[in-house]
Amino acid sequence: MTDYSVNKEVTDKYSLRGRVFHKLREDILNGKYEEHEELKEVAIGEELGVSRTPVREAFRQLELEGLIKIIPNKGAYVTGITEKDVKDIYMIRSLLEGLCAKLATEYITKEQLEEMEENIYLAKFHADKGHLDQLAELDNRFHDILYEACNSKMLEHQLKDFHQYVLRVRKKTLSSANRGPKSNEEHEGILEAIKAHDAQLAEQLANRHMINAYENMVQNGLHEIYANKDDNSSPK
Amino acid sequence: MTDYSVNKEVTDKYSLRGRVFHKLREDILNGKYEEHEELKEVAIGEELGVSRTPVREAFRQLELEGLIKIIPNKGAYVTGITEKDVKDIYMIRSLLEGLCAKLATEYITKEQLEEMEENIYLAKFHADKGHLDQLAELDNRFHDILYEACNSKMLEHQLKDFHQYVLRVRKKTLSSANRGPKSNEEHEGILEAIKAHDAQLAEQLANRHMINAYENMVQNGLHEIYANKDDNSSPK
DNA sequence: AATCGTATGATTGTATACAATAATACGCGA
DNA sequence: TCGCGTATTATTGTATACAATCATACGATT
Numbered sequence: 001m002t003d004y005s006v007n008k009e010v011t012d013k014y015s016l017r018g019r020v021f022h023k024l025r026e027d028i029l030n031g032k033y034e035e036h037e038e039l040k041e042v043a044i045g046e047e048l049g050v051s052r053t054p055v056r057e058a059f060r061q062l063e064l065e066g067l068i069k070i071i072p073n074k075g076a077y078v079t080g081i082t083e084k085d086v087k088d089i090y091m092i093r094s095l096l097e098g099l100c101a102k103l104a105t106e107y108i109t110k111e112q113l114e115e116m117e118e119n120i121y122l123a124k125f126h127a128d129k130g131h132l133d134q135l136a137e138l139d140n141r142f143h144d145i146l147y148e149a150c151n152s153k154m155l156e157h158q159l160k161d162f163h164q165y166v167l168r169v170r171k172k173t174l175s176s177a178n179r180g181p182k183s184n185e186e187h188e189g190i191l192e193a194i195k196a197h198d199a200q201l202a203e204q205l206a207n208r209h210m211i212n213a214y215e216n217m218v219q220n221g222l223h224e225i226y227a228n229k230d231d232n233s234s235p236k
Numbered sequence: 237m238t239d240y241s242v243n244k245e246v247t248d249k250y251s252l253r254g255r256v257f258h259k260l261r262e263d264i265l266n267g268k269y270e271e272h273e274e275l276k277e278v279a280i281g282e283e284l285g286v287s288r289t290p291v292r293e294a295f296r297q298l299e300l301e302g303l304i305k306i307i308p309n310k311g312a313y314v315t316g317i318t319e320k321d322v323k324d325i326y327m328i329r330s331l332l333e334g335l336c337a338k339l340a341t342e343y344i345t346k347e348q349l350e351e352m353e354e355n356i357y358l359a360k361f362h363a364d365k366g367h368l369d370q371l372a373e374l375d376n377r378f379h380d381i382l383y384e385a386c387n388s389k390m391l392e393h394q395l396k397d398f399h400q401y402v403l404r405v406r407k408k409t410l411s412s413a414n415r416g417p418k419s420n421e422e423h424e425g426i427l428e429a430i431k432a433h434d435a436q437l438a439e440q441l442a443n444r445h446m447i448n449a450y451e452n453m454v455q456n457g458l459h460e461i462y463a464n465k466d467d468n469s470s471p472k
Numbered sequence: 473a474a475t476c477g478t479a480t481g482a483t484t485g486t487a488t489a490c491a492a493t494a495a496t497a498c499g500c501g502a
Numbered sequence: 503t504c505g506c507g508t509a510t511t512a513t514t515g516t517a518t519a520c521a522a523t524c525a526t527a528c529g530a531t532t
Contacts, residue, residue, distance in 0.1 A: 064300040154324040
């Protein structure tokens, strides 16, 4: 059956345009390009071995994702993520993950519950062993399950977008050794609340989980990753 | 002439692509195309007197706006919004508009405050006169100001996206005569809270404002607009 | 030397040609 | 008639050619 569900993650990875899009997004998020650096159609095209057409279409998409800014007849410029952006994203995520957890108490399936439990169990193991990469992977997966469990394509999509967006930061953060286990404990709390169908508690814990993640990130020196001058975080 | 250029400083209106984009968006929002109707590149191009290239680029943008869904090698289809989607959007917007109002108590500028006051004053006038179109336009603008006043590009962008998304529904709803004035009263309350720097109250009122809007919409028969079967609200 | 205008090159915007893929129609054999 | 493979057509995907616009350099004029 055809899936008409509203979904921005439709940019397929197999067309040239899709490949260009994903490649550029990754490169921008990974810091390959400086902020405000100009992206030239021919240069990108040559680098990836494609013509300007798919590059241009990818540009249009990146623009709407907010990763580049296109000035007509002039060029495309990387916008990047400021510290302020990261802060804002976590602020938003905090609310939405809370909503998501709340909804999950009602809609989560048995299978999802089981996978969550397994996830947490495994995470404990890897935390003991110091397997940071696996820990990060499990953390990603935990949140994905949660997103899928809220029974809302809209919310799921939003959260996945944000999740994706701060992936690089999160990776760094979880790698700070002591956050990993702490994060996993918080996951466990959320899971317990969901199992108990305690919507309010689940919301609250998921809420707090995001705030903690952000605060830990700040402590570990967010500024080193996103050394940015012209963010608009300064109040009047 | 109805001008929906609430946002998207990025999509210029003077290039062919920009014109195609705006035209198609308006047509979709105004219901010129059926849900799930296929948009063909050549047909659109001929209708607007342009080649496929700008049409394709406009498609890519419309896809990310969530107005159409592109299936690779197949076609572009107008996205349907299900009742469930609308409900979810309002649920999310309720939270985020609350956050936005809360932040605005701290960051709003004098100019924005003044425009809000003018907006509300004007809305009263048009409400008395029964000018529903102007009322809808002012309502749009009120929320846009609020979005811009929160000092968060991220949040602003998200809210504008959602706002855009439910424009069709909102238009219909505000036209239900009695919601317009009520909505404006709620705007006034939010503005007062912001002026008083009462963050908690502003959040609460903005929150409630969304819930009220949604409930009114349901009463007025959302199902008539979005009579949709294949929504993804699966029973647990 | 400073300023303006113009020529030149670089870059994006658009149109079109061609390739790849998917949808449809048709005919053949059982 | 039904099933299946193939030919045909329609439609999208990509590459390229050409037009429009912008940036730069340079020289003429003051």
